[in-house]
Amino acid sequence: MTTGFAAMPSSASYRLTRARAPLCLVDAGGLAADRDGLALIDIAVEAGRIASILPAGTGTLADGPALDLDGGIVLPRLVDAHVHLDKGHIWPRRRNPDGSFMGALNSVMADREANWSATDVRARMDFGLRCAFAHGTAAVRTHIDSLGKQIGISWPVLAELRAEWAGRIAIQASPLFGIQFALDQSHVRDVVAAVKTHGDGLFGCVSYMIPELDAALDIVFSTAIENGFDLDFHVDETNDPQARSLENIADAAIRHRFTGRILAGHCCSLAVQEPEAEARIIAKVREAGIAVVSLPMCNMYLQDRAPGRTPRWRGVTALHELKAAGVPVMIASDNTRDPFYAYGDLDLIEVLREGTRILQLDHTGNDWANAVARTPSAIMGQEGRGVLSPAGPADLILTRARDWTEFFARPQANRSVLVDGRAIDTTLPDHRELDHLMGGRS
Known part of the structure; x- marks a missing residue:
């Protein structure tokens, strides 16, 4: 298998020499970082595992054949905490008519009702997984639209794909439905049954300001506690400063003394709060043990869009302030070629590159990887x-970039991806493979 470098050693034991790795991602002592937070290291590989990580030049010739990376940045395979495999790649048949959030929501609802058979969902989900795998993703958490008949269609497909992809990509799934549906006992029973049968111990919904929000959240948290579920929310995906359901979620977590993991995605309106309100909400988020994932590419696409008007903000949450307060923060892909985001390819290197630009991560520490x-x-x-x-x-x-400016200047399309120490085929699937599903173009 050829790579962005020379041919990988064919031996089961070999060394990668003169690699640069973000020190924040290396669990080994005795290493020093440069001004970019990168450590120059040698990595010994034996039978698909990392045998040692040492300062460059301190390994032994007995460690097997060596591949000189010439200072190129090496990363672990990456982890995508928020994607929508079931929505992916429907853009050719169901576009967003105006680029707005409501345009996206209505288009997806119409496409789901018309087209989301098990065959359709499986083909598009598998295509997305093939893209993510070729780009170097090790694990994904996908949200599964969970309303009506779709519950019985998409969840069995998800379980089949999880089994088929085992050993290549670890797949988790969280249900997705509007918070108002938590007030429907029958709906909650159906979703819980699907999660117990086909899922991963995750429960969640889209949270926004409704009069019954606290009552609905009490049901969500009680359901999670009763079933031992972790929670994952879509939260306040709007630029309306009155949207503060993130605070309600934090209050509910504290009220229920919830001890499971909670992930809150988007949280866009947090960035448009008055400073006092923002600080109060962030303090509650930290107390409640909530982690936050920003979706920079999708939210810049959707948020603050109005016809004929230049957007005034970038759509993302207050990620720097959350991180400074001790809240675990991350970024992820979100949607892919669907009405919520017309672009994307489940490429976390693209997400890190664009997230660095959109969120200005480049002058605020060396640990954003x-x-x-x-x-x-x-x-x-x-x-x-x-x-x-x-x-x-x-x-x-494995990349050829020797520092972050080289890394972010180009898409790293010639990267090499190793799984269990072996280079995989990084050829991306052709979008034409899905043409047979796109007969009804809008």
């Missing part, structure tokens, strides 16, 4: 993923 690796791995309970550690899997992304 955690946001697509170590931190989402922890919140998803994916032990050993998203880090480089002795005895851990040799699941790596």
